Amino acid sequence: MTLPEEKLTKKQLKADHPTWCPGCGDFAVLASFFNVVQKLGIPHEKIVCVAGIGCSSRFPYFVNTHGIHFIHGRALPLATGISLSRPDLHVFVFGGDGDGFSIGGNHLNHAARKNVNLSYVVMDNQVYGLTKNQTSPTTPIGRRSKTDPRGSVDRPINPMAQLVASGATFIARTHAAQVKHMNEMFERAILHPGFAVVETLSECTMFFPGAFDSGNPRKGGAFNLVDETKRNMECTAEAMQLAEETEIMLPGKFGVYLESRRPTKNELENEWLKDAQAKVADLKPRDLLRQKFAAMR
Amino acid sequence: MSQPTALPVSDSLKNAVIRLAGYSQDGIQSIGAFLAQLAGSTAQDVMTYMTIPSTISGGPSIFQVHLGSGKVLHPGDEADTLVAFYQDSYQNHLSSLRDGGICFYDSDKVEEITEERGIIHIGVPFTSATIEAIGGTAKDRGKNIFVLGVLCAVYKLDREEITKIISKKFGGKSEDILRNAMLAFDAGYLWPVHDIDHMPMAPGENAEEKRLSTDGNTMLAMGLIAGGCRYGAGYPITPWTTIMEQLRSELPKYGGMFIQCEDELAAVSLAIGAAYAGHLAITGSSGPGLALKAEAIGYASMAELPLIVVNIQRGGPSTGMPTSVEQSDLMQAIYGSHGDAPRVVLAPRNVEDCFYTAVEACRIARKYSTPVVILSDQAIATRIEAFPEPDLEKHWDDVDLDLDERGVDFKPYPIDQLTRHSPPGSRSTEGKYPVVTGLEHDEWGHPSGNPENHAAMTAKRRNKLVNLAESLPRPEIFGDDTGDILLVGWGSTYGPIREATGKLRDAGHKVGALHIRHIHPLRVDLGELFENFSHVLVPEMNDSGVYGMGQLTTLLRAVTCDPKIKSINKTMGITFRVQEIVDAATHTLKS
Numbered sequence: 001m002t003l004p005e006e007k008l009t010k011k012q013l014k015a016d017h018p019t020w021c022p023g024c025g026d027f028a029v030l031a032s033f034f035n036v037v038q039k040l041g042i043p044h045e046k047i048v049c050v051a052g053i054g055c056s057s058r059f060p061y062f063v064n065t066h067g068i069h070f071i072h073g074r075a076l077p078l079a080t081g082i083s084l085s086r087p088d089l090h091v092f093v094f095g096g097d098g099d100g101f102s103i104g105g106n107h108l109n110h111a112a113r114k115n116v117n118l119s120y121v122v123m124d125n126q127v128y129g130l131t132k133n134q135t136s137p138t139t140p141i142g143r144r145s146k147t148d149p150r151g152s153v154d155r156p157i158n159p160m161a162q163l164v165a166s167g168a169t170f171i172a173r174t175h176a177a178q179v180k181h182m183n184e185m186f187e188r189a190i191l192h193p194g195f196a197v198v199e200t201l202s203e204c205t206m207f208f209p210g211a212f213d214s215g216n217p218r219k220g221g222a223f224n225l226v227d228e229t230k231r232n233m234e235c236t237a238e239a240m241q242l243a244e245e246t247e248i249m250l251p252g253k254f255g256v257y258l259e260s261r262r263p264t265k266n267e268l269e270n271e272w273l274k275d276a277q278a279k280v281a282d283l284k285p286r287d288l289l290r291q292k293f294a295a296m297r
Numbered sequence: 298m299s300q301p302t303a304l305p306v307s308d309s310l311k312n313a314v315i316r317l318a319g320y321s322q323d324g325i326q327s328i329g330a331f332l333a334q335l336a337g338s339t340a341q342d343v344m345t346y347m348t349i350p351s352t353i354s355g356g357p358s359i360f361q362v363h364l365g366s367g368k369v370l371h372p373g374d375e376a377d378t379l380v381a382f383y384q385d386s387y388q389n390h391l392s393s394l395r396d397g398g399i400c401f402y403d404s405d406k407v408e409e410i411t412e413e414r415g416i417i418h419i420g421v422p423f424t425s426a427t428i429e430a431i432g433g434t435a436k437d438r439g440k441n442i443f444v445l446g447v448l449c450a451v452y453k454l455d456r457e458e459i460t461k462i463i464s465k466k467f468g469g470k471s472e473d474i475l476r477n478a479m480l481a482f483d484a485g486y487l488w489p490v491h492d493i494d495h496m497p498m499a500p501g502e503n504a505e506e507k508r509l510s511t512d513g514n515t516m517l518a519m520g521l522i523a524g525g526c527r528y529g530a531g532y533p534i535t536p537w538t539t540i541m542e543q544l545r546s547e548l549p550k551y552g553g554m555f556i557q558c559e560d561e562l563a564a565v566s567l568a569i570g571a572a573y574a575g576h577l578a579i580t581g582s583s584g585p586g587l588a589l590k591a592e593a594i595g596y597a598s599m600a601e602l603p604l605i606v607v608n609i610q611r612g613g614p615s616t617g618m619p620t621s622v623e624q625s626d627l628m629q630a631i632y633g634s635h636g637d638a639p640r641v642v643l644a645p646r647n648v649e650d651c652f653y654t655a656v657e658a659c660r661i662a663r664k665y666s667t668p669v670v671i672l673s674d675q676a677i678a679t680r681i682e683a684f685p686e687p688d689l690e691k692h693w694d695d696v697d698l699d700l701d702e703r704g705v706d707f708k709p710y711p712i713d714q715l716t717r718h719s720p721p722g723s724r725s726t727e728g729k730y731p732v733v734t735g736l737e738h739d740e741w742g743h744p745s746g747n748p749e750n751h752a753a754m755t756a757k758r759r760n761k762l763v764n765l766a767e768s769l770p771r772p773e774i775f776g777d778d779t780g781d782i783l784l785v786g787w788g789s790t791y792g793p794i795r796e797a798t799g800k801l802r803d804a805g806h807k808v809g810a811l812h813i814r815h816i817h818p819l820r821v822d823l824g825e826l827f828e829n830f831s832h833v834l835v836p837e838m839n840d841s842g843v844y845g846m847g848q849l850t851t852l853l854r855a856v857t858c859d860p861k862i863k864s865i866n867k868t869m870g871i872t873f874r875v876q877e878i879v880d881a882a883t884h885t886l887k888s
Contacts, residue, residue, distance in 0.1 A: 012728060044724075044728075044730075045721070045722055045723060045724045045725070045730070046721070046722060047721075048721040049732075060732045061732055061744070064728070064729060064730055065730050066719075066720075066721035066722075066730050066731070066732075067730070067731075067732035067733070068573050068732065068733045068734070069732055069733070069734040069735065069736065070566070070569070070596065070735065071566075071592055071593060071596050071735055073562075074562055074563070074566040074593065076563075077530075077558060077559075077562070077563035077564075077566035077567045077570065078566040078567065078569055078570040078573070079570060080556070080563075080566075080567050080570060081528070081530065081556075081566065081567035081568060081569065081570020081571040081572075081573075081574065081578070082570040082571070082573060082574045082721070083570075084528075084554060084556065084567075084571075085528045085553075085554070085570070085571040085574045085576055085578075086574040086575070086721065086722065088722060089574070089721050089722060106559055106560065106563075107559065107562075107563055109559070110558070110559040110563065269554050269556075272549050272554075273549045273552065273553075273554060275549075276549035276550045277549070277550065277552060279550070280550050285522075285551050285552075285695075286689050286693050288550055288551065289519060289522055289523060289689060289693075290689060292519065292547070293507075293509055293519075293686050293687075296509040296510065296511045296515070297337065297338060297507060297508065297509060297510075297686075
């Protein structure tokens with residue numbers, strides 16, 4: 001990682017004051033992102049914040065870096081385009097459970113499978129907040145919302161299990177009320193070469209207050225950590241077991257579920273690019289096309 | 298092997314239309330492609346036409362080749378020669394032969410039927426003769442090359458040149474394959490054909506120094522490369538797919554890449570990501586895929602990002618007729634999104650024009666920072682034509698990543714100037730970095746719900762296109778620029794309209810033809826050109842709709858308020874015959 005000329009200050013990184021509701025978990029995620037970016041010393045102009053649609057997807061407006069606020073559910077393929085075409089940049093994707101697991105669900109599988117080099121923070125509040133309290137793909141069964149007045153009936157997504165099954169190479173789970181842990185997860189995600197996801201339980205104080213109290217010791221819950229010393233961090237079977245345990249016994253474990261190394265999409269495409277360019281050697285692009293034309297005569 | 302009989306020789310032909318009818322696995326496309334390539338390399342002109350079934354393998358298929366010593370503008374209304382591989386291909390396609398035409402059929406597979414109209418039926422055992430020629434392996438692979446040999450002998454085509462083309466095609470494969478191909482070709486070439494004269498093609502008149510022969514999708518892909526596209530993404534769909542296949546292989550040589558995505562939404566998003574990152578990027582599809590990309594195209598319009606979107610139209614709606622041609626996506630290309638989402642739409646008129654349209658699309662996308670849709674169709678995409686090689690000194694753009702520092706007065710969206718972005722990686726003197734957004738925004742890119750701002754920004758995005766329209770060249774009228782009928786066309790109807798114009802003028806009518814590449818924006822003064830004609834007819838391969846107007850006709854009526862503009866519609870999934878346009882025009886003149 002190239003070191004910047006001068007270290008970024010929080011003042012430089014701050015942009016508009018967030019439009020989130022008072023007490024929203026996303027404030028802590030933003031503060032944690034500032035901390036980690038400062039610590040890692042990423043050059044200011046090389047940071048790109050990408051988001052789709054949703055409360056948490058407003059993230060890029062609150063960070064003074066290059067950013068792009070895209071359409072609902074497509075932040076990952078957009079970020080893939082940035083990451084692959086500009087390997088010099090550090091690409092961060094932010095979004096919520098609706099954006100990432102519902103309307104954009106298929107892109108999550110494929111970004112993971114391709115192992116695109118980027119970091120993805122999902123702020124999971126288990127509810128649609130921006131549209132004011134509808135059921136989300138992670139809403140627990142039985143919870144009432146405006147679209148499920150009798151309580152949600154659909155089995156919620158298990159994000160950890162889905163990510164393991166899709167072939168993500170860095171999968172972590174944290175809690176927005178656990179700042180130190182969140183910092184550590186973000187830092188490790190950013191340093192991971194490949195597709196790194198951190199699911200961050202981030203409370204919607206407006207529509208689903210108390211959703212994550214069971215994982216917050218200050219609210220009488222328990223913040224149970226994954227014991228990495230006792231696990232094979234590259235083993236998908238162990239990670240899947242952990243994901244299933246979390247689903248059965250909420251709030252489940254926090255920490256890194258899986259951390260493995262596989263060539264990234266960026267590396268694989270770049271390899272092809274280098275080979276292709278080596279073959280054409282000194283031919284200028286225009287002459288390359290002329291050569292192609294010659295074969296059509 | 299039998300000795301060739303010396304046939305009497307007829308006067309040389311200026312044009313020949315050959316239709317090959319069989320099944321898609323018989324390799325009839327390759328005979329057609331060989332003939333087309335031969336035409337290209339012997340200064341002949343050529344246009345092909347094919348139908349392929351929408352199956353992996355098998356199903357009836359035809360390939361028609363129109364060879365000409367001069368210019369060839371259409372694939373031929375009727376065939377001079379039919380080659381039929383099976384009974385059903387024989388029976389179904391005899392009607393495509395002109396009176397007195399020649400039909401070669403595989404006498405191993407086909408029983409001759411008597412037919413009037415003076416057609417000469419010639420049975421040749423394609424299957425058994427091929428098997429015998431290549432050594433009795435009981436396989437008839439190569440009978441297409443045998444037929445190529447027969448046709449080369451009958452039309453006295455350049456044997457040496459075609460041999461070279463076959464060697465080039467099969468040379469890379471095993472020696473056996475090349476040897477078998479040459480054996481099959483020679484057997485066909487030397488096959489004794491009775492009952493007809495040799496019909497030598499007149500020498501080609503198109504002796505330009507370098508001529509290419511290829512299909513429209515290939516030239517579109519090459520045009521995108523020449524225009525500076527280096528990044529792209531797509532999802533397979535017929536007939537767009539061959540563009541993405543070629544870009545996937547070609548772009549890495551130019552330092553770029555093309556990514557196959559999980560779906561159409563991801564593909565357009567990935568391309569927009571590359572565009573945001575400072576590159577000129579391309580995505581593409583056919584009708585159903587364009588519909589899926591519509592939301593993101595609206596984003597690119599709102600955020601004012603340069604983006605090339607290729608749409609190879611096919612028969613619709615829905616899955617429709619995937620391997621047939623139609624021009625029914627025009628409205629979708631112009632308006633397909635939500636909100637007021639202006640974008641540019643260009644349509645190439647033939648294979649050669651695919652290249653120049655792509656280069657122009659790239660220039661417009663970069664200059665105006667806007668999405669540009671290239672609206673081609675299945676006919677242009679798959680047919681082969683011969684044409685002069687583009688001059689890359691004139692038609693080539695190097696596109697550099699602009700990462701210069703942005704100064705204190707930098708505004709991405711100045712209200713009275715064209716948009717210039719600051720791609721990630723570019724430093725800001727002031728230390729303030731922009732967020733590109735699909736929310737309505739002010740000149741600095743900040744989200745804004747201010748009513749006056751929305752009106753001003755909507756106007757800014759629309760006025761780019763107004764300015765572009767004013768800078769467009771006034772389209773030239775072919776034929777008469779005043780008189781009875783003006784034929785107005787777009788896209789692949791170009792050839793048949795030109796030919797029809799010629800025929801109508803030969804018949805003593807005063808007729809002009811106008812072909813529109815810049816579909817959106819249109820030049821607003823087009824109406825002035827229409828004033829000099831009694832009738833304006835628009836042949837379009839789409840439906841006349843509830844109000845009796847095709848899609849371009851609807852637009853032209855809206856722009857010019859001229860009620861004399863009328864459509865000639867065709868919705869059969871096949872291109873216009875010249876005669877159909879001539880008949881429609883004649884009918885209009887009579888009524």
